[in-house]
Amino acid sequence: MKEEFKVISELIDEKSRVLDVGCGDGILMEYLLKNKVVDVRGLEISKEKVKKCLSNGLAVVEGDAEYDLKQFPDLSFDYVILSQTLQAFMSPENVIKDLLRVGKKVIVTIPNFGHWKVRLDLLFKGEMPITKNLPYEWYNTPNLHMCTIQDFYNFCNNKGINIFKTISLNGQKTSKITSSNLKFKNLISELGIFLLEK
Amino acid sequence: MSNFGKIKNITIKQPLKLDCGKEISNFPLAYETYGNLNEKKDNAILIFHALTGDQFASDINPVTNKEGWWNYAVGPGKAFDTKKFFVICANVIGSCMGSYGPGTTDPLTNKPLGINFPVITINDMVNAQYKLLDHLKIEKLFAVAGGSMGGMQVLQFVSNFPNKAKVALPIACTASHSAQNIAFNELGRQAIMSDINWKDGLYDGKTFNPDKGLAVARMAAHITYLSKKGLQEKFGRNLQERSDLKFSFDADFQIESYLRYQGSVFVDRFDANSYLYITRAMDYFDLTKQHGGNLSKAFKDSKTKFFIISFTSDWLYPTSENKDIVIALNAIGADVGFIEIKTDKGHDSFLLDVPDFLSTIKNYLNATYLNINERRI
Numbered sequence: 261m262k263e264e265f266k267v268i269s270e271l272i273d274e275k276s277r278v279l280d281v282g283c284g285d286g287i288l289m290e291y292l293l294k295n296k297v298v299d300v301r302g303l304e305i306s307k308e309k310v311k312k313c314l315s316n317g318l319a320v321v322e323g324d325a326e327y328d329l330k331q332f333p334d335l336s337f338d339y340v341i342l343s344q345t346l347q348a349f350m351s352p353e354n355v356i357k358d359l360l361r362v363g364k365k366v367i368v369t370i371p372n373f374g375h376w377k378v379r380l381d382l383l384f385k386g387e388m389p390i391t392k393n394l395p396y397e398w399y400n401t402p403n404l405h406m407c408t409i410q411d412f413y414n415f416c417n418n419k420g421i422n423i424f425k426t427i428s429l430n431g432q433k434t435s436k437i438t439s440s441n442l443k444f445k446n447l448i449s450e451l452g453i454f455l456l457e458k
Numbered sequence: 459m460s461n462f463g464k465i466k467n468i469t470i471k472q473p474l475k476l477d478c479g480k481e482i483s484n485f486p487l488a489y490e491t492y493g494n495l496n497e498k499k500d501n502a503i504l505i506f507h508a509l510t511g512d513q514f515a516s517d518i519n520p521v522t523n524k525e526g527w528w529n530y531a532v533g534p535g536k537a538f539d540t541k542k543f544f545v546i547c548a549n550v551i552g553s554c555m556g557s558y559g560p561g562t563t564d565p566l567t568n569k570p571l572g573i574n575f576p577v578i579t580i581n582d583m584v585n586a587q588y589k590l591l592d593h594l595k596i597e598k599l600f601a602v603a604g605g606s607m608g609g610m611q612v613l614q615f616v617s618n619f620p621n622k623a624k625v626a627l628p629i630a631c632t633a634s635h636s637a638q639n640i641a642f643n644e645l646g647r648q649a650i651m652s653d654i655n656w657k658d659g660l661y662d663g664k665t666f667n668p669d670k671g672l673a674v675a676r677m678a679a680h681i682t683y684l685s686k687k688g689l690q691e692k693f694g695r696n697l698q699e700r701s702d703l704k705f706s707f708d709a710d711f712q713i714e715s716y717l718r719y720q721g722s723v724f725v726d727r728f729d730a731n732s733y734l735y736i737t738r739a740m741d742y743f744d745l746t747k748q749h750g751g752n753l754s755k756a757f758k759d760s761k762t763k764f765f766i767i768s769f770t771s772d773w774l775y776p777t778s779e780n781k782d783i784v785i786a787l788n789a790i791g792a793d794v795g796f797i798e799i800k801t802d803k804g805h806d807s808f809l810l811d812v813p814d815f816l817s818t819i820k821n822y823l824n825a826t827y828l829n830i831n832e833r834r835i
Contacts, residue, residue: 277791297657299793301793301794307798307799307800310796310797311797311814313795314765314795314797314821314822315817315818315821315825316825317821317822317825317826317828318795318798319763319793319795320795321784321788321794321795321796322796322797322798323796330791331784331785331788332770332788332789333788333789333791336698336791394665401501402551418819
């Protein structure tokens with residue numbers, strides 16, 4: 261079980277309706293069903309992964325979040341989750357807009373490009389960083405729009421999106437991110453987990 | 459067809475009001491079952507067949523002595539595992555494998571009803587089959603499933619009886635028959651009706667049978683069940699048992715010979731008037747229109763879990779039309795799964811050995827049966 265999923269699960273109220281966008285193999289969906297008794301749906305682009313989810317009886321629809329979020333009505337879910345996928349979209353801004361339309365609350369996790377190892381790689385090696393969470397070369401990465409925790413924080417502020425909670429994940433360690441420790445957490449966090457509302 | 463004695467059927471006594479306005483009663487509905495109903499009576503699956511299918515989904519069809527039409531999917535250890543599930547399949551009304559249809563003898567004339575048989579709809583087919591469940595004393599189905607016209611029946615069934623089935627599997631189908639689909643069906647009907655032996659729909663089935671028209675209808679339809687790539691790979695421009703073109707209208711190409719063969723074997727097992735009636739029922743199918751232009755309304759009272767499947771190379775019931783059903787279900791927050799299976803086998807994929815398709819259904823049904831029993835969902 262990924263530490264990230266535990267943190268996400270703790271952000272969700274019991275018995276709520278959840279949509280996991282980019283649900284992958286459905287591990288988080290299974291975890292939520294076991295621990296939270298939630299009504300959970302998934303959207304996933306990879307046929308192989310959709311097959312896996314459906315084979316476990318999960319309610320997962322094959323589709324691309326950039327086009328297929330449109331089919332979900334306004335505020336039709338209590339929570340919409342987007343785990344480490346935002347950077348791969350052509351238009352992250354539109355996707356976030358749609359997530360906030362579909363979900364009463366939105367949980368977004370960001371692989372942090374501001375982590376010190378990433379910064380050092382670029383500073384000393386002068387090469388595009390490759391880390392555990394960002395394992396690709398520049399020429400084959402699916403990640404089109406990398407950002408830092410600070411960037412995403414700024415984005416939400418500029419767009420008038422309410423940030424309810426921000427959690428830093430570094431290895432197994434979780435901690436709260438506040439406006440006063442943001443600069444520091446942006447340096448030491450591998451992952452930023454945001455709970456948002458329109 | 460001398461083995462009609464091996465057909466199970468019930469007589470539906472109560473009147474059934476048809477969409478055309480007519481009422482039918484005391485009519486036969488033929489069916490077959492596979493596997494056993496368990497003590498809790500919670501393992502029954504009703505399978506709906508497609509245009510030219512029948513109740514013999516699995517094993518050997520005792521009338522044709524050929525494999526059941528869904529033998530790849532239904533049987534012990536298969537996708538619809540008859541070691542676990544009790545599978546029921548009925549012959550739709552209008553068809554010709556023992557159920558009430560244009561081939562049924564009219565007691566007044568001692569001849570087939572022919573064109574005097576009423577025009578039926580998918581709705582009528584489903585309502586007739588519902589009566590079979592009463593007869594089998596099944597209060598709740600675990601699942602309803604079917605491909606193509608079978609999928610349309612799945613959609614109509616859930617719409618008519620919202621909580622009769624826990625799971626619904628509409629495969630390679632549509633909620634509303636498209637102009638292209640109607641066009642192909644009309645081509646087939648015209649082929650049959652242009653056959654001199656059709657006799658205005660009152661052929662006797664012995665001396666006169668519109669076999670040529672029915673064969674052409676089947677040939678045309680068969681092309682729509684395959685994909686261009688599938689045809690090209692299987693036949694290409696290969697010649698049929700000859701080294702060069704014959705400068706004639708013989709079947710020079712393998713694809714011609716193949717189609718002619720498909721047409722000729724089809725007329726041995728299918729009735730031309732049934733083909734007219736069933737294609738008409740498909741053309742009339744428009745679940746969206748039935749619900750005032752809003753497909754979501756068809757499912758608004760249902761708690762059924764949907765699993766919708768389409769195929770990449772199916773251009774007859776393309777992914778986009780299957781996805782319209784997914785969208786309608788998502789719009790009302792229904793429990794829905796959807797996958798588009800990658801295959802070159804065209805619309806026929808649902809009848810063929812497509813491992814990804816069959817294994818996903820098998821795993822989905824087994825997991826969902828367990829999940830429901832553990833009250834997890």
